[in-house]
Amino acid sequence: MEKSQEETKETATAVSNDAYFETIQSRKKLSASLQETLTAAFATIPVSSFPQVPGGKVIEILAETSVSDAVKVLSECNILSAPVTNPEKAYSNDWRERYLGIIDYSAIILWVLEGAELAAVALSASSATAAGIGAGAVGAIGAMALGATGPGAVAGLAVATAGAAVAGGLVVEKGVAKDAPTAASQLGDDFYRVILQEEPFKSTKVKEIVKSFRSTPFLPVSTESNMLTVLLLLSKYRMRNVPVIEPGKAIMKNFITQSAVVRGLEGCRGRDWFDAIAAHPISDLGLPFMSSDQVVSINSSELILEAFKRMKDNHIGGLPVVEGPKKKIIGNLSMRDIRYLLLKPDLFSNFRHLTVSDFMKTVASTSHEAGKVMPPITCKTNSTLGDVVHSLASKLVHRIYVVDGEEDEVIGVITLRDVISCFIYEPPNYFDDYLGFSAEELLKR
The missing domain is CATH 3.10.580.10 (CBS-domain)
Structure with missing residues (x-):
């Protein structure tokens, strides 16, 4: 039986992860004993010992927050991502209920580009003279971005665009706009009007982005977990951040990012183990x-x-x-x-x-x-x-x-x-022994 696209993607990711670390290990010229010592050392360091996020409190964004307001929060706090909370489950002790996922710039980019690409679909399907996209088209684009992505929605988008024709506008030939850059170029300033100023994009909620454009799994670890687990998730398993949850509670205690770990490594300058590796070209x-x-x-x-x-x-x-x-x-x-x-x-x-x-x-x-x-x-x-x-x-x-x-x-x-x-490797069957299942299975959950 043939694999689905999702199964093929997951298999490719697993192979890619393994190949990534195999490439690293085969090309390193470090002593095996040093690598083993560091890996064993990180396996004994509890996650609770890792420095807290600045201010000691994780920045969270409510699911009902608009995308534009979420971007403001990320920008003002100078962070790339933030966990998204479900206000209806604010007092739940189950993190699976309290947190919907993570909003980050990569998800926002996907949202923006799909908006432009959907506009391209409409422009390509119509040979009308259009100076912009009317309210009907905006509504159709919004419906697609929010999940109504069937053929009917596409047809509705094309019809609405054709209906938005006004004199003196831009002539859009059928089949011209095929991708986001082309669509945005043809829309000109209307690109911003559609994405930022018109409904429903203007009030699109963060929860919709998290549902449709999840670029990284929401996978918390316990404060009682060890730092080797975190380092492997942030390196081999491609996670940009790892939420930290206290056992038995759903409140996030910390949010460990790749950047925070590297800053932590920089703080170890002067220690024998760090200097032994850092001195290598x-x-x-x-x-x-x-x-x-x-x-x-x-x-x-x-x-x-x-x-x-x-x-x-x-x-x-x-x-x-x-x-x-x-x-x-x-x-x-x-x-x-x-x-x-x-x-x-x-x-x-x-x-x-x-x-x-x-x-x-x-x-x-x-x-x-x-x-x-x-x-x-x-x-x-x-x-x-x-x-x-x-x-x-x-x-x-x-x-x-x-x-x-x-x-x-x-x-x-x-x-x-x-x-x-460069500082660690994954011991054989590490996640199987530590968690009871493989990391690939872990990332599917």
């Missing part, structure tokens, strides 16, 4: 875990929405901005940059022609002195792991780009996940 550790032709990048002259689409399609949190045939790096874009489009659309009124370069310059003019674009964080192949950890921790970034030659050609990327993986 990244090449001794097999970093970066890719070839130069596997680096996903964006040219500075391409449209900004294409950059976010590329992140979505490749399941990555950021990408280098390059110029020229040598792919000289000039900047960096990350998923969190979507907040500028959502919170300050007035800065990008010329959206249909907004390039990555213009986007970075406009953001810089509101964020940095003299409007200078912040330089990308880079390292060389002979940099040490300690150098990389310091850059990631001190600059509060999630990736560092490996460059080569005088032209600063991008030849690789090192992420927080990669750094964490």
Whole structure:
């Protein structure tokens, strides 16, 4: 019997996870005894000993919060994600009832891009002259984003778009708009009107995004669990964050992220075990875990929405901005940059022609002195792991780009996940023995 798409995806993920760690282990030039010692040590450190989030309280977002308000919370608190709580189960002692999942920028990007792609469906299905999308079309788009994604909804969207024709508008030929960047380009300023100002998008709730665009499982660990479990989940098993729950209670006690772990590692500088690994050049550790032709990048002259689409399609949190045939790096874009489009659309009124370069310059003019674009964080192949950890921790970034030659050609990327993986490995049958089932099964739950 043939596997379903979901089963195939889960199998591919499991294989990818195993291949990831096998690649790391085969390319490392560290002593096995040091690796075993560190892995055993982390297995004895309780999760409760890990430093609390700033302020000592986890930022939570109510399920009924609008997407725009959620983006404001993430931006103001300078966080990438937050757990979403169900107000109807606020006093439940079961975390499965109290928490619906996690809202993060990756889910928001998927929501925005689907909105644009749904608009593209309508534009492609209609040869009408349209200056914008009428209320009927907005309603149809909203219905699809909220779950009504059947053929009827698509047909309703196309009809509504055709009905929105007004004189003097933009002529949209059938079959032209096929993806999010094209749709947004053709919609121009109406893209923002649809996504941010019109109903039901304007009041779309966080709970709908969590249901439809879950990019990471909500998988809490107990305060009595050990740090090896957390480190494996954050590295090998691709989780960006791990919620911490006190046994028998549903209130979240901590929220451990990849970034927090790397900052914790930086704080261990000076200890023998850290310095023994940190002194190694990244090449001794097999970093970066890719070839130069596997680096996903964006040219500075391409449209900004294409950059976010590329992140979505490749399941990555950021990408280098390059110029020229040598792919000289000039900047960096990350998923969190979507907040500028959502919170300050007035800065990008010329959206249909907004390039990555213009986007970075406009953001810089509101964020940095003299409007200078912040330089990308880079390292060389002979940099040490300690150098990389310091850059990631001190600059509060999630990736560092490996460059080569005088032209600063991008030849690789090192992420927080990669750094964490350098300190540990997964003992045989670890999750089977510790939890009673495999990590792959754990992530399906």
